[in-house]
Amino acid sequence: QVQLQESGPGLVKPSETLSLTCTVSGGSLSSYYWSWIRQPPGKGLEWIGYIYYSGSTNYNPSLKSRVTISVDTPKNQFSLNLTSVTAADTAVYYCARTEATIYFDYWGQGTLVTVSS
């Protein structure tokens, strides 16, 4: 059974960089896409982007200028960097395994990141 676990700071200051890591257990990163998705408190889901295990990426156009997703295959991890954050970036951040037809079959438990000084 594949499991995903997000980790990283729960509080980030405005204008700084939000950095999260997703550790995958129970399976390899190989042959899958791996995504980040977020959900502001009380609101809906927003896709941030994905990375293929080989390293190719695709980002939400609305966030593309601020987002970098990277992969560390030996550690079975992938990571999210979101620069120049504001209060609007406060959300629960999920990592998810992404099937080839681009849907999300396994999700992490999510981690709340608050942007505040």
Next chain:
Amino acid sequence: SYELTQPPSVSVSPGQTASITCSGNKLGDKYAYWYQQKPGQSPVSVIYQDTKRPSGIPERFSGSNSGNTATLTISGTQAMDEADYYCQAWDSSTVVFGGGTKLTVL
């Protein structure tokens, strides 16, 4: 940019059939996906590729997709089905989610 529209809320009595719609331009030409999210929990896939149920999802969950509308149908709705439901599609290399529908079982 592509948009998916869902009704904000749907109510159903226990044992009855609930239908949640998701509308988008020529959505029937794409795959539609559905996720269930209960309070404080991560989303769970309940329908993928329009009509398929992941392992462990009860048979009462079914999906269809034609024209501009995808529909999630829950037959014999149970109290445990009360949750937020999100549709999702893939368009122009971008993942799009609907705004979500709160299903109330009363």
